[in-house]
Each structure stands twice: as C-alpha cells, then as structure tokens.
Amino acid sequence: xxxxxxxxxxxxxxxxxxxxxxxxxxxxxxxxxxxxxxxxxxxxxxxxxxxxxxxxxxxxxxxxxxxxxxxxxxxxxxxxxxxxxxxxxxxxxxxxxxxxxxxxxxxxxxxxxxxxxxxxxxxxxxxxxxxxxxxxxxxxxxxxxxxxxxxxxxxxxxxxxxxxxxxxxxxxxxxxxxxxxxxxxxxxxxxxxxxxxxxxxxxxxxxxxxxxxxxxxxxxxxxxxxxxxxxxxxxxxxxxxxxxxxxxxxxxxxxxxxxxxxxxxxxxxxxxxxxxxxxxxxxxxxxxxxxxxxxxxxxxxxxxxxxxxxxxxxxxxxxxxxxxxxxxxxxxxxxxxxxxxxxxxxxxxxxxxxx
Amino acid sequence: xxxxxxxxxxxxxxxxxxxxxxxxxxxxxxxxxxxxxxxxxxxxxxxxxxxxxxxxxxxxxxxxxxxxxxxxxxxxxxxxxxxxxxxxxxxxxxxxxxxxxxxxxxxxxxxxxxxxxxxxxxxxxxxxxxxxxxxxxxxxxxxxxxxxxxxxxxxxxxxxxxxxxxxxxxxxxxxxxxxxxxxxxxxxxxxxxxxxxxxxxxxxxxxxxxxxxxxxxxxxxxxxxxxxxxxxxxxxxxxxxxxxxxxxxxxxxxxxxxxxxxxxxxxxxxxxxxxxxxxxxxxx
Numbered sequence: 188x189x190x191x192x193x194x195x196x197x198x199x200x201x202x203x204x205x206x207x208x209x210x211x212x213x214x215x216x217x218x219x220x221x222x223x224x225x226x227x228x229x230x231x232x233x234x235x236x237x238x239x240x241x242x243x244x245x246x247x248x249x250x251x252x253x254x255x256x257x258x259x260x261x262x263x264x265x266x267x268x269x270x271x272x273x274x275x276x277x278x279x280x281x282x283x284x285x286x287x288x289x290x291x292x293x294x295x296x297x298x299x300x301x302x303x304x305x306x307x308x309x310x311x312x313x314x315x316x317x318x319x320x321x322x323x324x325x326x327x328x329x330x331x332x333x334x335x336x337x338x339x340x341x342x343x344x345x346x347x348x349x350x351x352x353x354x355x356x357x358x359x360x361x362x363x364x365x366x367x368x369x370x371x372x373x374x375x376x377x378x379x380x381x382x383x384x385x386x387x388x389x390x391x392x393x394x395x396x397x398x399x400x401x402x403x404x405x406x407x408x409x410x411x412x413x414x415x416x417x418x419x420x421x422x423x424x425x426x427x428x429x430x431x432x433x434x435x436x437x438x439x440x441x442x443x444x445x446x447x448x449x450x451x452x453x454x455x456x457x458x459x460x461x462x463x464x465x466x467x468x469x470x471x472x473x474x475x476x477x478x479x480x481x482x483x484x485x486x487x488x489x490x491x492x493x494x495x496x497x498x499x500x501x502x503x504x505x506x507x508x509x510x511x512x513x514x515x516x517x518x519x520x521x522x523x524x525x526x527x528x529x530x531x532x533x534x535x536x537x538x539x540x541x542x
Numbered sequence: 543x544x545x546x547x548x549x550x551x552x553x554x555x556x557x558x559x560x561x562x563x564x565x566x567x568x569x570x571x572x573x574x575x576x577x578x579x580x581x582x583x584x585x586x587x588x589x590x591x592x593x594x595x596x597x598x599x600x601x602x603x604x605x606x607x608x609x610x611x612x613x614x615x616x617x618x619x620x621x622x623x624x625x626x627x628x629x630x631x632x633x634x635x636x637x638x639x640x641x642x643x644x645x646x647x648x649x650x651x652x653x654x655x656x657x658x659x660x661x662x663x664x665x666x667x668x669x670x671x672x673x674x675x676x677x678x679x680x681x682x683x684x685x686x687x688x689x690x691x692x693x694x695x696x697x698x699x700x701x702x703x704x705x706x707x708x709x710x711x712x713x714x715x716x717x718x719x720x721x722x723x724x725x726x727x728x729x730x731x732x733x734x735x736x737x738x739x740x741x742x743x744x745x746x747x748x749x750x751x752x753x754x755x756x757x758x759x760x761x762x763x764x765x766x767x768x769x770x771x772x773x774x775x776x777x778x779x780x781x782x783x784x785x786x787x788x789x790x791x792x793x794x795x796x797x798x799x800x801x802x803x804x805x806x807x808x809x810x811x812x813x814x815x816x817x818x819x820x821x822x823x824x825x826x
Binding site: 254255257259261264266268270296297300301302304305306415443444445446447448449451457459461464466471472473474475476480481490493497499500 | 556557558559561563582601603604605606607608626628629632641642643645787788789791792794795796797798799801802803804809823824825826
C-alpha cells in the first residue's frame with residue numbers, strides 16, 4: 188500500500204500515457220455528463236465524476252470493429268485476406284468496481300469457454316486497469332446487491348481509494364507494482380487498511396434504501412428466473428413496456444452479443460466487421476425463409492434478464508451477469524431497467540404469497 | 543485477469559476462413575445445389591476432420607457467411623455441402639460457378655453420437671431438406687453396417703421433385719436390410735408410392751422401440767408430430783435425437799445469436815436429445 192497526494196494522482200495516468208493510450212472519466216462541459224474517453228491530457232480525468240454514461244467494454248470490444256478484409260478476384264480466383272483489427276496498449280484510469288466486474292464477466296465469457304475469442308484476447312492482453320473505489324455511491328447504483336462494489340477486490344492492476352487529501356494506492360498485479368515502484372510513492376502504514384474499510388462501510392451506508400432493500404430480492408429473483416417460475420403475465424407486462432431500442436444492451440458492461448457482417452467497399456475489397464447487437468431486436472433470431480423462433484417482444488425481452496440473472500448464465504460469468512451499475516435503469520425509456528424488473532417479479536411473488 | 547496466459551485456439555479455422563475451391567456443382571432439387579469442395583491449402587485439407595452432425599461456416603466472398611450442416615460421412619466421402627437458395631448469402635453462393643472459391647471455418651458443434659449407438663436399431667425420420675444433415679450419419683452407419691441392427695429411413699417431402707438425394711437412397715437400398723419408406727404430401731400423377739405425412743410411416747414401418755435410437759430432422763410441425771408418435775409407441779426421450787437450426791454468426795459460442803434458452807446451438811449443439819430440447823426453456 189502506498190499513498191499519493193490528491194493533487195498528484197494524475198501523475199499515475201501521466202506515467203501510463205508513456206506506454207498506453209489512456210482512457211478515463213471526463214466530464215463534458217456542455218452537458219455535465221461523464222464520458223469514458225481517450226485523453227492526451229491526464230489532468231482532464233476527473234476521479235470524482237459520476238460513473239460514465241457508457242461502460243468500458245468499447246475499449247476492449249469496440250462497437251464496430253474490423254476483423255479482416257479480403258479481396259476475391261473472380262477472374263484469377265485469387266483470395267487475398269488480411270487481418271485488420273488494430274490493437275494497442277490501452278489503460279483505463281479511474282474505472283469503477285462495477286465496470287471492472289463487467290469486464291471480468293466479458294473475460295470469462297470471451298476467453299473462458301470452449302473457444303477463445305482471439306480478437307478480444309488481443310485487446311485484453313495489453314490492458315492496464317486502475318480502479319477507483321466509490322467512497323460515495325451515485326443515485327442509480329446498486330452494486331452492493333450484486334457483489335460488485337463499491338470497492339474492487341481483485342483483477343485490477345492498481346486500485347485507488349480517496350482518503351482525505353490522499354489516495355491510497357494498492358497494486359493488484361506485477362504490472363501495477365512495477366508502475367508504483369517507478370513513481371517512487373510513499374509507503375502507507377497498516378492503519379490505512381482500517382481507514383479504507385471505514386470509508387467503504389460509510390459508502391455502503393449511503394446507498395439508497397431501495398438499492399440495499401433489493402439485495403435479498405435479487406437472489407430470490409435469480410432463483411425464480413432459474414427455475415422458470417416467473418409467470419408469463421409478468422413477462423408480457425415487461426415486454427409491453429419495451430421500446431426495442433437496445434439501449435440497455437449497449438450501456439450494459441456485461442452484454443456482449445454481436446453481429447458479423449461483410450461490407451463491400453467501392454474499391455472492390457470486402458471487410459468483415461463485427462458490431463454490437465441486441466437480443467431485443469426482432470431481427471436478432473430471424474432465420475432464412477423468414478422463420479423467427481422468437482417473435483413477441485416479451486419473448487425477446489425476458490431473454491436479456493434471463494442472461495443477467497439466471498443461474499445457468501451465471502455459470503459462464505461465475506457471478507450474476509448484472510453488476511449493479513444502474514445504467515439500464517437510467518437509459519430505458521420504458522422504465523424497465525433491471526431494478527424495476529426485479530421489483531415486478533418481486534411484486535408478483537409477494538402478491539401470490541398474500542393470496 | 544491482469545496477466546493472461548497465452549491461450550491458443552485448438553481449431554485453426556475458428557475465426558479466419560480458409561479458401562476452398564468448388565470442384566463440382568450438382569443440381570439437387572429446386573433451389574438446392576450440392577457443392578463439392580476442396581481446400582486450397584493441402585495441409586488444411588489433410589487436417590480437416592469432421593464428425594457427422596457437425597456444421598461449418600461458409601463465406602461467400604462479397605456476400606457474407608452462413609452456417610451449413612455437413613452431409614458427408616466422416617469416413618471416405620467427398621467434402622460437400624448442400625445448400626438451398628434462401629437469402630442474400632446463399633443466393634450469392636448459387637451464382638458461383640465451378641472453379642470459384644468460398645471460405646470455410648469449422649467444423650463446429652458436437653455431432654451425432656456414433657460409438658454410443660452401436661448395436662442398436664436406427665431410425666432416421668426426415669422431412670424435406672431435413673435429410674441433408676442426416677445424410678452424414680446414414681452413410682457413416684451404413685459404412686459400418688454390421689455394427690447396427692435394423693436401419694430404417696422414413697422420408698417425407700412435399701412432392702416427388704422435393705425428394706433430396708434420391709440417387710443416394712437408391713445406393714443405400716443395396717445395403718443388407720436397409721429399409722426405406724418414402725411419402726409425399728399429396729398425390730401427383732406418376733407417383734405410386736405412399737401419400738401422406740411422414741409420421742404415418744412410423745406405424746407402416748412398424749418401427750422397433752427397444753434398443754432403438756431415432757434421428758429426427760425436419761420442419762417444426764413435422765418434428766412435433768413425429769416425436770409425439772414415437773413417444774406414444776414407447777421410445778424414450780433420450781433415444782430421440784435431433785439437430786437444431788438457428789441464425790448463427792460466429793459459430794464459436796460468442797455472438798449468442800443461436801441461443802435457445804440456456805444453450806448455444808453452435809457449441810452445445812447442434813445435436814440434442816429430445817429430453818434436452820424439452821428443457822431448453824424456449825421454443826425450438
């Protein structure tokens with residue numbers, strides 16, 4: 188454990204920027220919203236800013252990405268294929284613990300199943316992650332219910348915790364330790380472990396009652412989702428409120444469905460791209476011959492919640508697919524973000540119990 | 543996961559398609575053609591081993607990629623695919639000529655059981671182009687005829703001109719005790735065989751249920767009626783095997799387009815027993 192003065196904390200990002208592209212939360216002046224952006228000026232990064240509107244997944248899993256390009260000459264029958272994805276060392280400075288857990292979900296899914304996703308791995312291998320403990324929860328947060336905050340426990344290179352006019356710096360990997368050494372930071376004595384856990388406890392106590400209240404219910408709903416006991420009426424009710432905009436998917440740190448397309452350029456070259464997709468879109472499962480096994484919107488809508496909360500899906504992530512960042516609740520025009528869905532299922536359960 | 547171990551893909555053809563030459567094109571039924579293929583790279587050709595019931599991803603250059611089942615037997619059979627012109631990409635394939643090239647990734651998926659079903663009676667029930675994925679298993683089983691009991695093919699199509707692989711069926715009839723029952727939906731002139739749906743053939747063939755495995759593949763409506771009939775006769779849910787079809791993009795269990803409930807057809811499937819299909823948590 189080390190200490191760095193608040194006013195000097197940007198120096199960590201500065202050091203990283205020598206070898207990495209640095210991404211961090213930056214508050215946009217015009218809108219006052221936080222965005223996770225690539226920045227050349229580490230001083231721009233605001234560690235006290237609320238969680239960025241978009242999750243960090245685009246850093247390792249871009250929204251649209253070229254995989255390879257090819258050219259097929261019909262006359263000579265020659266196929267010329269080039270790998271085309273760009274990989275550079277990237278660092279995220281000031282990642283919140285929920286977003287880190289989201290990335291770990293992606294890791295386990297993209298790298299830990301039968302096949303390894305080469306493209307994702309290429310990006311991920313070169314990443315450096317600096318997490319930032321949330322000493323204040325934000326309005327929509329419920330990471331306390333999904334075991335993903337307010338402080339990262341592992342899987343970071345460096346973790347920062349704001350304590351008074353210093354940041355407590357913890358290295359979580361060899362790479363992290365090296366960087367801390369290079370900066371020559373002041374060592375923190377053991378009393379800081381206690382100070383840190385006091386700060387976390389204080390933060391937990393500040394979460395909205397609705398968030399902490401939901402804690403037991405999330406596990407209860409996971410159980411109902413897994414065993415298939417949620418009635419179709421509830422799904423229909425939820426489905427009827429869905430605008431099929433896909434926003435919840437795109438802002439979710441652990442959603443990773445994608446589509447693959449070949450795009451023809453005017454030069455005669457074709458590019459294979461992959462792009463984010465959403466299971467709420469009607470065309471998602473549309474098969475040749477116009478057969479669509481998933482038709483009504485509730486049929487598609489419950490799929491996403493199933494993915495976030497059912498036990499069979501959790502086995503892929505080794506945790507619930509939801510990390511409690513609250514972004515889906517924030518962006519959903521139909522008011523069916525995950526916390527509300529939990530509430531609907533909860534209501535159905537309690538009503539049945541009362542009868 | 544800050545420090546990664548270097549993972550390597552076992553399957554060389556997982557993300558990057560390899561070029562294969564269309565050696566021969568054969569017209570099958572209306573809108574369906576068979577493409578005989580060989581890899582440009584002979585090393586890949588040598589290493590390319592399939593199991594019956596698996597599938598590949600086929601790139602039609604300039605159009606995109608589609609998933610397609612593999613009809614050849616894993617033993618001594620020409621590498622080929624049979625494809626119906628059903629959309630943009632398969633339409634692009636149908637425009638290609640002999641000598642043109644396509645890209646191949648795969649093979650993917652679990653495949654049909656083979657060793658496990660030795661010694662049993664085998665029933666194949668196919669509807670229309672549902673015979674394409676079953677062909678691989680049929681040929682493989684016939685190549686090892688002595689290891690199996692009764693082998694019965696029940697095949698239904700809309701009309702005589704919708705019957706796939708008729709020339710193959712003729713060859714299969716030469717195998718000792720290969721029983722074939724073919725039906726068409728409605729009577730047409732010149733047809734003197736069975737008329738009606740394929741589930742009616744089950745009784746006709748007096749299919750066994752003890753020590754028996756049934757492979758069923760066809761459109762959902764046929765699938766359900768056939769399964770109902772087989773179960774009524776006493777066949778166990780574990781002994782009914784089918785291969786499922788879904789819109790697929792990556793083939794390696796990442797894009798999630800082929801999810802049915804808790805399963806991904808590309809890596810967990812495409813072959814499932816009826817008992818598994820029933821518990822997937824979603825309609826097939």
